[in-house]
Amino acid sequence: MSNDFPLHFSGYRGRLAPSPTGYLHVGHARTFWAAFERARASGGKLLMRIEDLDSERSRPQFAAAALEDLRWLGISWQEGPDVGGPCAPYRQSDRQAIYLAAWRKLLAGGFLFPCRCSRKDLEAALGAPHESAQRPGADGKAEPLDDEPVYPGTCRPKGRPFDSTQGGIETPAGCNWRFRVPDGEAVEFEDRNLGPQRFVAGEDFGDFVVWRRDGGPSYQLACVADDAAMGITEVVRGEDLLKSTARQILLDRALGLAPPAWFHCRLAVDANGHRLAKRHDALSLRTLRQRGFTPTEILSGELPAEE
Numbered sequence: 001m002s003n004d005f006p007l008h009f010s011g012y013r014g015r016l017a018p019s020p021t022g023y024l025h026v027g028h029a030r031t032f033w034a035a036f037e038r039a040r041a042s043g044g045k046l047l048m049r050i051e052d053l054d055s056e057r058s059r060p061q062f063a064a065a066a067l068e069d070l071r072w073l074g075i076s077w078q079e080g081p082d083v084g085g086p087c088a089p090y091r092q093s094d095r096q097a098i099y100l101a102a103w104r105k106l107l108a109g110g111f112l113f114p115c116r117c118s119r120k121d122l123e124a125a126l127g128a129p130h131e132s133a134q135r136p137g138a139d140g141k142a143e144p145l146d147d148e149p150v151y152p153g154t155c156r157p158k159g160r161p162f163d164s165t166q167g168g169i170e171t172p173a174g175c176n177w178r179f180r181v182p183d184g185e186a187v188e189f190e191d192r193n194l195g196p197q198r199f200v201a202g203e204d205f206g207d208f209v210v211w212r213r214d215g216g217p218s219y220q221l222a223c224v225a226d227d228a229a230m231g232i233t234e235v236v237r238g239e240d241l242l243k244s245t246a247r248q249i250l251l252d253r254a255l256g257l258a259p260p261a262w263f264h265c266r267l268a269v270d271a272n273g274h275r276l277a278k279r280h281d282a283l284s285l286r287t288l289r290q291r292g293f294t295p296t297e298i299l300s301g302e303l304p305a306e307e
Contacts, residue, residue, distance in 0.1 A: 007086055007087065007229075007231065008231075009231035011042075011043070011044050011045070011233075012038075012039060012042035012043065012044025012045070012233055012234065013039075013044055013045050013046075013047065013230065013231045013232050013233045013234075014035050014038060014039040014042075014044060014045070014046050014047070014232065014233070014234050014235075014236060015035070015046065015047040015048070015049055015227070015230065015232050015235070016032050016035055016036075016046065016047070016048050016049070016070065016075070016077060016080075017049045017050075017051050017223075017237075018032075018050065018051065018063075018066040018070075019051045019052070019054065019058070020050060020051075020052050020058045020059055020060070020062035020063035020066060021054055021057040021058055021059070021062060022057075022062055022284075023062060023065055023066075023069070023284035023285060023286045023287070024065070024066050024069055024070070024284065024285045024286075025268075025283045025284050025285065026268050026283050026285070026288070026298055027238065027267060027268035028285070029069075029070075029073055029285055029298055029299060030265065030268055030299060031236065031237060031238050031265045032070055032073075032075055033073065033075060033299055034236055034263070034265050035236035035237075036075045036076070036077075038234065038236055038263065044233070045077075045078045045079065046076070046077040046078060046079075047077060047078070047079040047080060047085070047087065047090070047230055047232070048067070048077040048079065048080030048081065048082070048083075048090060049080070049090050049091075049092070049226060049230070050063050050066075050081055050090060050091045050092065051092050051219075051222070051223075052091055052092055052093045053092050053093065053216055053217065053219065053222055055093070055216075058093075063081075063091075065286055067080075067082055069285040069286060069289070072285075072289060072295065073285070073295045073298070073299070074295055079230075087229060087230040087231070092222055092226065095222070095225075095226065095229075096216075096217075098225050098226070098229055099211075099216075099217040099221060099222055099225055100171070100172075101225075102217075102221055102224070102225040102251075102255060103172050103177065103210065103211055103217070103221065105254075105255055106179065106210065106221075106251075106254055106255065107164045107169065107172075107177075108164060109254055110161035110162065110164070111161070111179055111180060111254045112162065112164075112177045112178065112179060112180065112210065113155065113156055113157050113161070113162035113177070113178055113180055113207075114155065114162070114175045114176065114177060115154070115155040115175070115176040115177065115178045115207075115209070116155055116175070116176070117154055117155060117176065148205070148208070149206075150202070150203070150204075150205060150206035151178065151206035151207040151208070152206075153206070153207065155178070156178075156180060156207060161180065162180075172211040173213075173215060174213055175211075175213050176209055176211065176212055176213045177209070177210055177211040178207040178208060178209055178210065179207060179208055179209075179210050179220075179247070179250065179251065179254070180207050181201035181202055181205065181206060181207055181208070181247075181250060182201050182202075182250070183201060183202030184200065184201065184202055184203075185200070185201045185202075186198055186199070186200050186201075187199050187200075187201060187246040187249050187250060189245060189246070189249060189259075189262060190262075191242070191245075191262050191263065191264050192234070192261060192262060192263040193263045193264055193265065193266075194239060194242070194264050194266075197242055197245070197246075199242075199243055199246040201246070201250070204243060204246070205243055205246060205247060208220060208247050210251070219244070220244060220247050220248055220251060221251065223244075223248060224248050224251040224252055224255065224257070225255075227260055228252070228255070228257045232260050233260050233261060234260055234261040234262070234263060235260050235261070235262055235263070236263045236264075236265065237263075237264060237265070238264065238265055238267050239264040239265060239266055239267055240267060241264065242264055245262055245264075285298065
């Protein structure tokens, strides 16, 4: 896969990757600010990538609002759909060829198998699998749990890997494709904010979708392919994606890519301790701006109360 990316970069390269399925909220603002601060402190570059794979829910007005609201906060970037750059296009809906190249390499390597499970089984694979369920942590605070269930192996080939040479498979069209995880293997990494992390394949997460039968890559595959193609050296995002990092490390390895460094931010929660979502309209950046809040107030440690 590394041969598919002729561009070479030096220095720190971070990214902002909003999904335009709603207005950004306070939690997004603080995570994106952390990404901006880390890129600036490293004297590096920050990229803006619009993750609009969810064609049913993505809207141009939300993408435009994300750029406007983040600039209002004081965040700037050096590459993106609005400023250009060597890694264009910067919208995932325009990067299908890159994802297909990654799928073909994974298929040829024996890492994938076709899956005939229902659409409901794929809901978590369409976008970033935010981990909405929670459990008590060691410090008594709630910790996020992955909301993507462990795949029961319904369509997984027994014994040897799926033989992609049978049937003359040319494209992933018309079928869901899952990555076969190495059962029992511990995937470990050092998070630059939250410390050592460890997830066991087949126990903490199972075979995960990399391509959907409706014609698009999953969040996991698109994220890995784009981060590699854009030369991202550090991924800054919310702690709800810690388990996704384990999946993406396996994809990096299968594709022959060096994974980036990881920095996961603590999640912003509402007054009841629940993780913020885009349905929290009163805490969206757009609404808070209209209510007269300043960037400093939004980025401070105290969350504005919903009305």
